[in-house]
Amino acid sequence: EVQLVESGGGLVQPGGSLRLSCAAxxxxxxxxxxxxxxxxxxxxxxxxxxxxxxxxxxxYADSVRGRFTISRxxxxxxxxxxxxxxRAEDTAVYFCARGDRGAFDLxxxxxxxxVSS
Amino acid sequence: xxxxxxxxSTLSASVGDRVTITCRASQSISSWLAWYQQKPGKAPxxxxxxxxxxxxxxxxxxxxxxxxxxxxxxxxxxxPDDFATYYCQHYDNYMWTFGQGTKVEIK
Numbered sequence: 001e002v003q004l005v006e007s008g009g010g011l012v013q014p015g016g017s018l019r020l021s022c023a024a025x026x027x028x029x030x031x032x033x034x035x036x037x038x039x040x041x042x043x044x045x046x047x048x049x050x051x052x053x054x055x056x057x058x059x060y061a062d063s064v065r066g067r068f069t070i071s072r073x074x075x076x077x078x079x080x081x082x083x084x085x086x087r088a089e090d091t092a093v094y095f096c097a098r099g100d101r102g103a104f105d106l107x108x109x110x111x112x113x114x115v116s117s
Numbered sequence: 118x119x120x121x122x123x124x125x126s127t128l129s130a131s132v133g134d135r136v137t138i139t140c141r142a143s144q145s146i147s148s149w150l151a152w153y154q155q156k157p158g159k160a161p162x163x164x165x166x167x168x169x170x171x172x173x174x175x176x177x178x179x180x181x182x183x184x185x186x187x188x189x190x191x192x193x194x195x196x197p198d199d200f201a202t203y204y205c206q207h208y209d210n211y212m213w214t215f216g217q218g219t220k221v222e223i224k
Contacts, residue, residue, distance in 0.1 A: 035213070045153075045161060045204055047213035059211040095160055101167060102208035103151035107160035 002026035002106060004096045009111030012086055016115070020081040022096030022108055030054070030074040033099035036081045038092035039110075046092075050099065051079060064090075086115045119143050121207050123216035129224040136192040138219045140205035145185045149208040152181055152190045155218075156201045164203075165190065195221070 008020040020036070036048040049070040050059045058070050069082040079096060091114050097104035120143040130136050140150065148168040153161040163172045165181035168188055178193040192199055200223055205216040 044218045045155075045206075045215040047206075047215065050211065050213070061212075101151075101170075102149040103163055103166040103206065104153075104161070104213075105163045105166070105172065107162075109160055 004098065004106060004108035006094065006096050006108040006111040009094065009113045011114045011116065013117050014087060014115055016086050017082070017084045018086065018113060020083065020094055020096075020111060020113070022079045024077045024079070024098075027098075027106075029077040034070075034072060034079040035097045035099050035104060036070065036079075037095045037097050037104065037107075038090075038113075039095070040089075040092040043092075048094070049081065083113070086113075088115050091115045118212070119146060119207060119209055119214060121205055121214050121216040123203075123205055123219050125219060126217065127220045127222060129222045130195050131224045132195055132197055134195045134224075136195050136199075136221060138190045138203055138205075138221075140183075140188045140190075140216050142186045142188075142207060146207055146209060148184065150181075150183070150188050151206045151208075152179075153204045153206065154199075154201045155204065161204065192221075 005023045012018050035050045051070045055072050067085045072079040093110040093112050095110045096108040098106035122141045124139050150168040152165040155161040164175050164179050169181045180191045202218045202220045204218050207214045
């Protein structure tokens with residue numbers, strides 16, 4: 001089955017760190033750019049970060065640049081998001097998504113990150 | 118940065134209605150424009166890519182069009198399963214931007 005499954009969400013204090021993971025299956029993972037997209041409670045979708053199919057380049061939204069790091073392991077079919085210096089405004093459901101044709105054609109179910117003291 | 122503005126923010130419609138959602142860019146953009154449907158508690162689903170190409174498996178009642186700064190998503194005959202929130206999304210220069218969303222409600 002073609003799918004993405006996120007893990008690693010949870011409750012963290014402001015200033016803390018969390019690492020999200022996304023496991024891919026059912027397709028040739030190494031062919032695709034991968035992304036993280038987030039959605040704050042009751043709000044819209046916001047693109048967070050992207051990584052090239054071979055991991056050679058990355059891009060970040062201004063709101064997370066310098067605090068978040070995206071990485072991937074094509075041997076294990078996983079993409080990760082290391083989140084440091086977390087703020088209350090980072091509270092959201094984080095989706096892993098596959099990039100293709102300028103869009104996101106496959107999404108995971110999402111993992112909730114709550115930043116609160 | 119290019120901004121994407123969707124309208125309306127909320128739309129009330131009945132089953133069988135023709136529904137149109139508009140996405141306007143702050144400047145002229147290429148056809149790297151996509152549309153998604155999202156239901157509460159679920160991940161978004163890709164409907165349209167490259168402004169007018171229908172994603173595999175998506176019903177043909179969904180239609181995308183537009184160029185320049187104005188793009189539209191049309192649902193030709195609204196079905197019960199179509200009540201959801203819809204987002205446009207643009208890609209340019211390694212950055213991806215979503216519109217703020219349009220909620221389609223039952224009238």
